[in-house]
Amino acid sequence: MLTLNTDSAPSIANEHEEFIWMQQLxxxxxxxxxxxVWQVNPYPDLAILHKSIVHLLEIHSDLNVRYQFTDDGDLYKYPDTDFSAxxxxxxxQEKQLVTLLAQLMQQSWQPETTPPFLVTVISTENKVFLVLRLHPILAQQFTLDDLIQEVQAAYTSSTGVPHQLELLPLDLTVLNIPDTPAQPENTESLPDIILAEFRNTLAEPDMSADDDFFDFGGHSLLATRVIGNLQKNHGIKLNFNDFFKSPTAGALAKIARQQQPAVSAAEVQPDQSAPLTLAQDFLWQAYSAFDFSPIYNLPFAIEFQQPVNEEILHQAFNDLIIRHIGLRTLFKTDKQQTRQYTVPVAELNQYKWFWPVSDSHGVTLSSEAAYKFDLTRELPLRIRLLTADNGNTVLSFLVHHMVIDEWSLNTIMTDLSHAYAARLQGQAPVWANTVPAIHEFACRQQQNGINRQHLDYWRSRLQGAKKGLTLNTDAITLPENTAxxxxxxxxxxxxxxxxxxxxFAKLHHASIFSVFYTAIATILQKEGDLDEIVIGTSASGRTDPNYFDTVGYFxxxxxxxTRFTPQQSFTALLADTSEQINESMDYADIPINYIQQALGIPDNEGLMFDVYIHIHSNNALNGQLNTARGAIPYRQILPERNESMFGLHFEIMENQINNQYSLSMIITYQAHRYPTVLVERIATEVQQLLNDLAKQASA
Structure with missing residues (x-):
């Protein structure tokens, strides 16, 4: 039985349609x-191109119908107003184009479930291709040439284009399609392929096959990008433990497993709404439990060390909001189901999200951080400029966690620098690549569902683990106020x-994060005489490299x-910890609520861990805007901490300023449960242990 979004009644098929339907059968x-297939020149605005295709489907309803043969012997066609299919x-990559086109040519038509007209927008490194497919059942009504011309006309005449952008007409070049896909010869060796990915990811063109990835600024998030791109583009399989034990291109090539890379399946392109991702759904449930309080605000703030142009900054952020649709998303709940909705570019001027210095009198970073968003009717970000006591400009970048994670912050700050430099020259930024939307990821994830194998991985490792954390506080007077x-x-x-x-980390094939993590676990074991502890941490959730540059909450x-044994050395515990963390990265797509449900932990019991540790690698809030007129450095302003989901929260801050690295750690704690004197002692002991380890490496 057909289930379609439609406001129109079905109609009976004509003789031609009946003939083709029978022949298809x-x-x-x-x-x-x-x-x-056409190559699109110049590089188009993909949002407006998508809108133009939707316009075509709206005026020609027969392009999006399904056919069904009834018990009465009649063939009916049913229109659908959901254009996502x-x-x-x-x-x-452009070298994959011929293979992908061959796959599209072989796709079969299913009259009851597949539209007779399909459009595929293909983005490569710096080109866009438009593929139209038309089933012969519509051959009497439409031709591909007529349809592409209508798309072209709709794009050129599109309204709602931001006034800063100049929309150029589409120049379409027809491509000839070979009968069989050419098989490119792979003349690159494994070390060369891996080295090329190192150089591209780290922006280090002079690296050699014997150079250590981590000596050139590599860290775990960048390692994720390298591993994902090697798998996606070259079929080269590596894992995190490989990476830390053999961190050169030459060494990795000796243990890499290579297979033929697969072209990704076609993604679903939502119109203006999409479900929540699994990670967003978990966050929304927690957000709802806190009565939609500011607890999930992310109050970023930076201070510019040199003058910055406010209007140019406004334009640059506007470019980011257009490019990353997660930043222009609303969330609405109907019948206990929450969905995310894209605000069209043409409607952005209806929303207030930027305040210059002149509109910020009496406003502080603390008052901004405490702002309570209404995500059903306002954009999930607030950009406000303030003046510091020394006269410098301060940028308050308040954004809700539902639409951004730390990985996204790195992308945003990189794109902001690029857009600011372009706008200073009076130009719109030209992006090196298109960015798929998190809405697209959400639709695909909903189709695929939970990976049961990955869920079983976590269940087998956490079954029977002790929840929470109990420390020795007998000699400490707890505060009378338990609020x-x-x-x-x-x-x-x-x-x-x-x-x-x-x-020290490199000597033991570990990351800085693993060393800190093990040091914290060691001191907590001592303070609580523990035989085991469950510790929470963050994983990027980006197991699909297609979404590495997507801004969203993944x-x-x-x-x-972590289990402790008597007389266990620190290095032995470090090895176990590193192995466990690195191995688990391949399974980190499962939200913690699904894991706890699989373990039989009721939702009302909260999280199974009370300690949370994560690292801010190469902190993006200490950097500079690179422009043709010179660099504008900026430095992070740490927010006030007055809310925390965790009893003990350890944040490791890795900063790079003027090509010099530094480390610090912030411990946020629930003082009504863990007295300050205890936390201060833990902090002192962790710092002493880490300093001792550093001295070992320097001796």
């Missing part, structure tokens, strides 16, 4: 989609510490179970 191999997007109270303190390490602790919380 009897000889499906003889009735194929007609296919044509007609429009697909692909992001590939929730959050405090924080900061640990700073000297300038040489980063170099020495990096050397992050998942993962839980690791």
């Amino acid at each position: 009897q000889e499906p191999e003889q009735v194929k989609y007609q296919l044509a 007609c429009i697909q997007t692909e992001q590939i 929730p109270q959050v405090k924080w303190l900061e640990i700073r390490f000297d300038s040489a510490f980063h170099q020495h602790i990096s050397a 992050t998942t919380m993962v839980a690791h179970r």
